[in-house]
Structures are given as structure tokens and as C-alpha cells.
Amino acid sequence: MEGLFSKDNQLITIVIIGVMLLLLMAISLLLFFFFSRKKIVEKELEKKTLEISHQKEMIQSIIVTQEEERKRIAQDLHDDISSKLNVINLNANLLKDGELSKEEYIIVNDSILDATDKTLESARKIAHNLLPPILDKFGLKDAIEELADSFNNSRKITINYIINYKNKQLSSQSELHLFRIVQELINNSVRHGKAKNSTITITSIGTKIHFYYKDDGVGFNLKNALLKKGIGMKNIESRVALLRGKYSIKTSENKGFEININT
């Protein structure tokens, strides 16, 4: 009996030690689980906050762009149209009130006609800048070609283009986004990049579009630029997002600028 008892005692000690070890293991496992969980949830929260702040920035840049555009339109209207309409108004009053000689009458009449023509031209230009009619009528390919040619004619920059794009492959909204991106890129090349040459390549592979743009301008330091993107770049980014595409930029100081966009 005594032998059995001590044998049992030993067994119980072993069992208790085993239980203690298991308990320790289980508790440490649970603690590990809870802390990892907490960390993962925190990380996810951080990610979400970043995303939200990024979206806020986007919205802000859209609003700023909108305001700038309004300002530009107001200025165009004021400078080009209002001033000329003023001239027409004055001349028309002259015709009405003044007793003019025949030569003077002809001069005034000519100047009215001239001013009307110029006003019409300005109105057409403003409308054209707001929404190029060629994009609607002939599609993206012709619109980009026309845009490039108009820059080529101005001799500020030489733009080469290879556009392999079937009309109506993208929706008209998406075409407009892509067109605006091209506009923004060329403007950037001329204004900030002081580029002399640039290339536009559009290739369509199935339903996907691959867009590539490259210039030989001064470029910029990508690390600095990523920290505080200009409105132009943000604009491009949000338009790429609207196209449901992805983009990558390759640039460094004095080494030109390259962008790839895939939809």
C-alpha cells in the first residue's frame, strides 16, 4: 500500500507539473494572440487613416484646380471678350450719335467688323480650350494629334507621337481624362521642364491601354516631389484613378521625365 501511495504521489507531481507547463503555454499563446491582434488592428487603422488623408488631399486639389480654372475663364472672358465688346459698343454709339463723314463712317464700320471677328475668334478659342470639339467629333487619336501639332507649330517643343488606338475603345469620359493627362504633361514639359523634345506613345493591347510619355526636360527629384506633389501631378493621379489605372514615374534632376500609365 505504501509503495503504491508513493508511486501515485509521484504521478500526481508529474501531472501537476505538466498542467502548470500547459497552463503557462496556453496563457503565453493567448497573450501572444491578443497582442498580435491589437497590433494588426492598429496597423490597419493607420492604413485607413492614411488612405482617408490621401483622399482628402485629392479632393482639395480638385477644388483648387476648379477654382483656378474658373479664374482663368473669368480672365479670358474679361480680357478678350469684354474689352472687344466695349470697342464695338463705343463704335456703334459713334455710328448712332455722331455726324460722320463717309470716310470716317467706313473706318468705324470696319473697326466694328474687325472687333466682331476677333471676339468670335476669342470665344471660339475659349470654348475650344474648355472642351476641344475635335475630341467629341473625331476621337482621342485626332485630338491628341491636333494638340501635339499645335505645340509643334509653336516651335517651343517638338512632340513625336505613335498612337495606336481604335476609336471608342474607352468611354468618352475616359478619353477626356486621358486627353487632359496629355495636356497636363505637355504643359509641364514646356513650363517646368523646359523640354525640347517629347514622345507620346499609346498602344492598345486587347481592352487595355498602355500610355507612355517621355521628355528631355530638366526633370525633378522624385523623392522631394512625392513629399509635396504639385496640383498638376495630383490632377494626373486622380485622373489615372478615375481611369482605374496604375502609373509609374521615372525621373531625376536633369535626366528628363517619363511616365507609364496602364489601364
Place this chain on the structure above:
Amino acid sequence: MPPVRYLIYFGHALLLINALLYIKSYRKNSVAFNIFTFYLSFILIIQLITSYKGYFKENNIYLSHYYFIGQFVLLSLLFKKILKKRVLQKVITIILIFTLIALSVFYIIYPSSYYQFNIFEILLTSIPLILFCFLFFIQTIDGSDKKFIYIISGFFLYVLCSTLLFSAGNLEKDTRNIIWWTNSILYLVYQLLIFVEWYKHLKKPIKKLPVKTIDYKQ
């Protein structure tokens, strides 16, 4: 060390309270919580019968088989509901069926083990449940869904240690006191965590009615 008896009674009392609380919120619960309510009621009934038989000094060891197998079946069903991956649900079904067949075969071959603690049965029913607990932890590690976390944590702790304790259940009576003492402490922790789960996830939140004020302007 307080006597084992009081600890066990205290555990039973907590179990009773938990079962009543879960039954009270039965209707508005999800299926998974309802399965758990069934489980609690089942365990409570087994405990009551065990105590009753123990009080009249009758043999109540065979009730442990119902306890282990019932726990295994009900909790497997619970895990089948709360684990979201289809593959895991299938695995649970397979393990459930396989274990039940294995146990039936065992009792056909060794009918005498019905009147003893059956270590084979304890291992066969506890190890899959520990595995399911682990799978549940992996599933919830990146989610915001906190349901069942307290219950499963408590169960994981309890079943891991009690499996070893029950394996020693066939030892001589005088020496098992410390084993039962440890077991009932762990059981208390488990029941407390079940209560915490109810408190955090099932207790009706006290809704404050919005107070509307209307200004009349004359």
C-alpha cells in the same frame, strides 16, 4: 486551500447563472450562440445528475462519457458555424464523424470501460477541439469581430489543462484531491470568461432615447 467541494459548488453556481443568462437571450442570438446555449444547458444537466448520483453515493463515473461526447459534438457544431472557411467546415464534419465511429467501435470492443474514466475517449474528443480553438484564433487575429473570443480563450485554457487532469482521473481516491482542486479553479476561470462574453456581447445595451425639443416661435 479551500476545500474542493466549495470550489466545485461555486463553479456549478456560475454555470447555472451562465446557462440562465444565455437562455434568457436565446431568441435574439445568432445560431452559433444558440448552439452554445444548448451546450451550457447540456453541461448543466449532466452536472446536476452527477451531483445527485454522487449525493446518494451511486456510481456516476459513466456520466463523464456523455459529458465528453456531448461537449465534443456540440462544440464541433459551434466551430463549424464560426469558422468561415469552407474547407475547415468540411474538415470538422469529417473529424466529427470519424471520432464518433471510432468511439462506437471502442465501446463495442471494450464494453467494460463504460464504468471507468476513459482516457482514449478524453484524448479523442479534446484534441480536435484544441485544434479548432487554434484555427479560430488564426481566423480572428486580423479581424475586428470579437465574438466568441472570451469563450474560446477560456475553453482553450480549460480543455488543454483538464485533458491532462482527467487522464489522471483513474488514480487512487485519496490522492486526486489536488487534481480536482486545480481542475475546479480552471473551471471557474472558464465560467467567468463565459460570463464576460455574455456581458460584453449579449447583454442588452441600455439605449438612451433621444430627447427632442421643439421651439415654438410666435
